[in-house]
Amino acid sequence: MSWLRALNATARSGLTIERRRLEPLIAFRGAAGLALVVLLSLGIFGPAVAASSAFGAYQAAIASFQRSWRARPVLALLSGGTLAVSTFLGYVSAVHTAVFMTLIALWAFLAGLFWAIGPAAGVIAASNVAMMLVTVTLPTSVLTAAGHAAMIACGAVVQAGLIVLFPVRRWGAQRDALADALAAEADYARRLREDPLAPFDPEPFVTARSAATVTRREARRRPAELRGTRGVAERVRPVLASLADPAVGAAAEGPERERVRELLAAAGSVLDTAARAVRHGEPVVIASQAFAVLEAPDTTDVLTGPALRAAARLSALLRDVVETAQGEGTSADTETLVRPTLMRMAPVALRTMRKETRGHDSPVLRHAIRTAVVAAVGYLIGVALPYGHGYWVPLAAVMVMRPDFSQTYGRAVARFGGTLVGVTIATAVVQLAHPGPYLSGALAVVSAGLMFLLMRTGYTAASACVSAYVVFLLDMSGLAVGQTIRDRVLLTLIGGILAMAAYAVYPAWETPRLRNRLADWLLADGRYAAAVVAHYADPAGARRTDVRTAVLAARTARIAWQEALERAAHEPVRHRGLSRSAAAGAQEAMAQLGRAAMLMEAHLPSRSTTPVPAAREVADALLHAVERGAKDIRQRRVPHWDEVRGTLAAWDGEGVPDQVVRSGAGLLLDTLDGLTAALDEEGSQARSR
Known part of the structure; x- marks a missing residue:
């Protein structure tokens, strides 16, 4: 693919708005936690402290939206705690440009290496670097810096507390992962009716297996229907394939094939029903016709040999699927997947990151090096330019950079487009209406709430909301005075160009x-x-x-x-x-x-x-x-x-x-x-x- 076609394709993907199922209750909870933190700290400590605590609450809420199977309160506390430490170190070193630039480069390098652990860790680490670039503009002394860092941590604690006190759809992500695997298997059974050699993508089962990996404490509290259904369902897929395949199953044509088509249709119905029950936590109600087909007495008269054995095995396994999906079955013959706690996971994560540093061709290592260089160079460019608030350059660059080409370039285009919209609207409101601290804080909360709601629909919408959030929050603290729409958009454009140029100069082609x-x-x-x-x-x-x-x-x-x-x-x-x-x-x-x-x-x-x-x-x-x-x-x-x-x-x-x-x-x-x-x-x- 030529560069022109590649840029066109990535630009389109970055600007695409996807239709995804929204989660308004979770978005409202995150916005409510942010509002609580902003209003209390604004009334008690003033605008500057309120801005710091808001960044902590915002970052904690963002972490809880990541695709991770860790408990959401743990993710919120971990994200807010690491941001507090990062910003305190940034506060202390911000007065010395060389020291601060070195710290930014080191933090950005570590954030890049965190992608070796997984996308959730990489996104949280990159967000910490971006937020640190903004928050270090707030305090003026070491003592004040410590207070601001403490308020950031408090914001994360508030969000974690709300997650615990007002849970939304407990075990919802795990339910969705298991239900998606069952639904994919049901679709596979129906496709086998028409194409006995139909392929099956195992990714839904890989995701479901990751979702089923829990800590020992979580294992004791996990709903019964999530304990054994996946293991039984995994054994159904080979039986479906063997029943449909003419080489080891039923004949390609004739009564055997017609009987197999009936069995596959019934299996798809049972699996779909089990998927809906697991997803919504409801009882499994199987149509009597489906079980009548699976247990029909004439099966032994029509099917013979391996096909007959597969049909009998399928009937028994589907019965087990229904029982486990209702929490009545046993998971004694299924594997127990135990995830270590964060403390025990830390040495494993360090070994994984260190392993990536040993190979020069590692995409993760190259991403870490690119991120560190771009963050440092972007900071110097931002300081040198006469626009003020130069952190917009490295902030934009760090937030769009990813280990692969298409995401980096797509997000860079989306970031610029979203920032253009978000900054234009927010700056226009600030310059025309001159809202006070409380109104600016409220507008920041609304912007963040929209971001929580729309973040899964595409990076353009998320960028527009987060840009508006930053503008309103800085206006609340009194630090946004004098910076125009042109300044912010131009600095964001420079950051995006830096990120794209870094990948072109030091790529990690697949x-x-x-x-x-x-x-x-x-x-x-x-x-x-x-x-x-x-x-x-x-x-x-x-x-x-x-x-x-x-x-x-x-x-x-x-x-x-x-x-x-x-x-x-x-x-x-x-x-x-x-x-x-x-x-x-x-x-x-x-x-x-x-x-x-x-x-x-x-x-x-x-x-x-x-x-x-x-x-x-x-x-x-x-x-x-x-x-x-x-x-x-x-x-x-x-x-x-x-x-x-x-x-x-x-x-x-x-x-x-x-x-x-x-x-x-x-x-x-x-x-x-x-x-x-x-x-x-x-x-x-x-x-x-």
Whole structure:
């Protein structure tokens, strides 16, 4: 993609307003907490202290909106506490330009590294740097600085207290994550009716698994319907796929296929009903017709072999889904996902951040370096310009910068557009109406409330609201005098240009890494397939946990590939990884590889099942082949699977009684050949050029 097309695409994405479900009660709670803090501190301590406490309450509320599974009061306290510490250090060093610039660069570098922990940590850390740039303009002495920092912390405490006292939809995020996974599975069942080879994106289950990870204290208070439903639902998906697939399930046409379509439709109905019940905390009411189809006595007359076993397994699992969704089932056979407390998580987070600093090509490290340089340079530019309030430059730059190209450029355009609207309106109101401290404070609260309400609809709307909030808050404290609309918009534009230029000069392109991402996915999927095949060789001694671990690794690798491919699609760089056609073909082949392994997983033998010793040879050959194939892909060679093909040929000579094993192994080889064909086509095109 050329730079012109890339800039056009990112600008459009940044200015897009998305239709999202709004959360007015949560937005009102955040605005109420901010209003309480502003009015009390304004009446007791005056405008300057009120501005500091408002920033603490505002930042705490923003943290509670982040996509994190930590308790919201904890996020609010953590965000407000770190902002208080940051601003106090900024207050102390603000009188010395060199010292303060060094502190800003260091804080911005650490904020960039926090993206290694996750997006929520990265956003909170970046917001702390931005807020610190504003708040350090308020106090005049160390003692006053300590008081302002304390008020920032108090603002966070107020927000955390309101979250505890007035909870809105307890466990709502966890309910939504689990309900989304169930709904995605219901949609998958319906799509299988028309397309037996339909793909399934595992991301909803990855999100649901993250949501199900809780601390031990939270585990004791978690609603019963959230304790085992996900684990049971995860076992439904392979059964759905195996029932629909003609290779190991029902015949492609005839009475068997019609019966399977009825079963899949009933399964979709049951899963949809369970999803609605979990989302709203209501009892599960299943239509009698759906269960009548799943338990119809004529199933044994129509279906035979693996298809019959899959139908029986599906009926039993769906019954378990309903029971657990009503809080009546048991989760004894599901994994317990325990999240460490923040204190125990700190060493893990530090190790993760330190790991990113060891690789020069790490996108997170490059983002941290860019953020630090831009924050320091932006501060110097802002101080040098004759407009005053030069913090608008580094503030705009830090808030728009992200580890990937498309978000950074899209947010830069959105930031400028939103700031143009928000600053124009707010500055016009201030200069024409000359509101007093109380009215300015009220307008700031209204602006923040709108930001809380609209922040998920797009960055343009959020930028407009937050820009107006800052203008009104500074006017309340008496620090906005003399700065015009032109000054603020121009400084914001300079900050956005700095952020965009930094990425162009020191990028972290994803396109050249696509081959490594594909190799990682192949290795993870190959290990998953090998673990499944090996289970058939020794059912009594095999451990299902090995398969489960391999499944999770394969999901992680697949999502990493999908995210990388999406980022690469918007990058203005020449093709140095995989062409679009090769990437699309490779993705389709890899999705089918994981699906073939999943089909075999649906029929994993019990411990009393007769072993298939030859499966061990196939598993070993498959494991060796994918390890070598991953290396070939990284080194731009086309992988081959002669070892697997030879082992299967010898296996056929001996005769394999298990239809599922032989059919599944054949599907695995076919998908690997599909991957080779996709990569070989790219090589042929390169040679022809």
